[in-house]
Amino acid sequence: MDIQAALAAGRYAAARPATTPDADPPGGSGAGAAFARAAEDFASTLRRGETTAMAAMTGDADPHALVQALAQSELALETVVTVRDRVVEAYQEILRMPV
Amino acid sequence: MSDFSDSLSVSTSGLKAQATRLRHLSENIANADTPGYRRKTVPFEQAFGAEGAGGEVRTGLVSLDRSELERIHDPAHPLADDSGHYEGSNVDLVIEIADAREAQRSYEANLKLFDQARQMSSALMDLLRR
Numbered sequence: 001m002d003i004q005a006a007l008a009a010g011r012y013a014a015a016r017p018a019t020t021p022d023a024d025p026p027g028g029s030g031a032g033a034a035f036a037r038a039a040e041d042f043a044s045t046l047r048r049g050e051t052t053a054m055a056a057m058t059g060d061a062d063p064h065a066l067v068q069a070l071a072q073s074e075l076a077l078e079t080v081v082t083v084r085d086r087v088v089e090a091y092q093e094i095l096r097m098p099v
Numbered sequence: 100m101s102d103f104s105d106s107l108s109v110s111t112s113g114l115k116a117q118a119t120r121l122r123h124l125s126e127n128i129a130n131a132d133t134p135g136y137r138r139k140t141v142p143f144e145q146a147f148g149a150e151g152a153g154g155e156v157r158t159g160l161v162s163l164d165r166s167e168l169e170r171i172h173d174p175a176h177p178l179a180d181d182s183g184h185y186e187g188s189n190v191d192l193v194i195e196i197a198d199a200r201e202a203q204r205s206y207e208a209n210l211k212l213f214d215q216a217r218q219m220s221s222a223l224m225d226l227l228r229r
Binding site: 045062064065067068071072074075076078079082083085086 | 101103104107108111114115118213217220221224227228
């Protein structure tokens with residue numbers, strides 16, 4: 001009995017490294033880098049929307065540019081919020097899983 | 100970024116171009132009675148956006164209509180020559196109004212497409228949300 005428990009613990013310890021996440025290659029094409037690029041893209045879209053809105057308030061930008069920037073920000077925000085909701089949902093699904 | 104985003108910016112360039120066209124049209128109509136005024140025409144040309152989204156439209160350099168100016172008989176006018184005529188503008192109000200209506204229709208089409216792209220993207224997000 002004890003030997004079996006020790007064996008199981010040993011197997012478990014041996015299998016653990018397989019579940020650790022891979023470090024992303026620097027500047028490579030891993031999922032982490034792709035997420036970072038997407039986040040950067042989203043942030044730059046929002047930033048552009050904000051600067052255009054400010055410019056339109058001070059009369060520097062025309063209303064077309066404002067409408068375009070706001071619509072693009074809305075599109076990007078909607079995408080990000082939906083993806084986040086799905087990720088959180090999946091995580092909660094895993095947490096609720098009977099082990 | 101995505102095709103939706105690109106189509107939004109292309110539609111916006113169309114809106115901007117039609118607005119510029121309408122501005123020059125209103126200049127023409129405002130100056131319809133100005134002596135010696137030549138009507139302005141704006142050409143449209145294809146532009147390439149800074150972010151690689153090709154196919155955008157922009158207005159080119161304004162050119163003046165070289166057709167003959169209308170000669171108006173009014174000997175009392177300070178600009179009248181020996182025969183009692185002076186040169187008016189070559190603006191034809193009917194042409195200007197027709198052009199303005201065309202600009203309006205084009206603007207509406209671009210606006211419709213802008214809204215269409217937005218609706219399509221939000222429908223796609225609805226699908227993902229379910």
